[in-house]
Amino acid sequence: MEVVKVVTHEIMRKLVKTEIAEKNIKQKLIAERCGYEQRVFSALINGHKSITPEDIIMFCTGMQIEPNTLFPEAAPTPAA
Numbered sequence: 001m002e003v004v005k006v007v008t009h010e011i012m013r014k015l016v017k018t019e020i021a022e023k024n025i026k027q028k029l030i031a032e033r034c035g036y037e038q039r040v041f042s043a044l045i046n047g048h049k050s051i052t053p054e055d056i057i058m059f060c061t062g063m064q065i066e067p068n069t070l071f072p073e074a075a076p077t078p079a080a
Contacts, residue, residue: 009050027042034062
């Protein structure tokens with residue numbers, strides 16, 4: 001179980017960093033939009049603090065994206 005948690009956190013961190021790079025947004029701005037101090041946000045995306053489900057919601061809100069953007073494999077498929 002612990003291995004899955006670590007892998008999930010690493011994937012989440014990579015996805016958040018990718019989204020920041022693709023949108024060409026400063027980490028400080030995203031931290032502010034998410035409601036974090038810059039040092040806390042940095043600790044989250046650099047692996048020094050665990051990411052919680054609440055953090056994921058805050059990330060998506062701050063980056064103005066849907067959670068499905070970070071987790072496309074979990075997005076519901078349209079009915080045929």
